[in-house]
Amino acid sequence: MAYNCPRCSNNVSRNYNAQAQAKSGLVGLFFFAAFGVFNCEKCGKIPRKEFSSEVQIKMAMGTLLLVIIVVVIIFGLIMLITK
C-alpha cells in the first residue's frame, strides 16, 4: 500500500529495514507493519498522526489484516505440530 505525504504529497514509504526484517522474520514484519515509521524523501520521517483520518483508518485496516494473517499462520503451525 502506498500513501502520500501530508506535507508535500510525495509518496511515502514505510521505513523498512530489509536486513533487520530478515533476521526477525515474521514477528519483525508484524512489528514494522504495526509500528513502522513512514518516510518521505523530502520531509523525512512522518508521524502517523499527521496523516488524514481516512488514511489512518486504511493503515489500521492493513494492520488488522496482518494480525489476522499472523494468527492464521500461527494457528496452522500449532495444528501441524499437535497432529
Ligand SMILES: [Zn+2]
Ligand atoms: Zn513530504
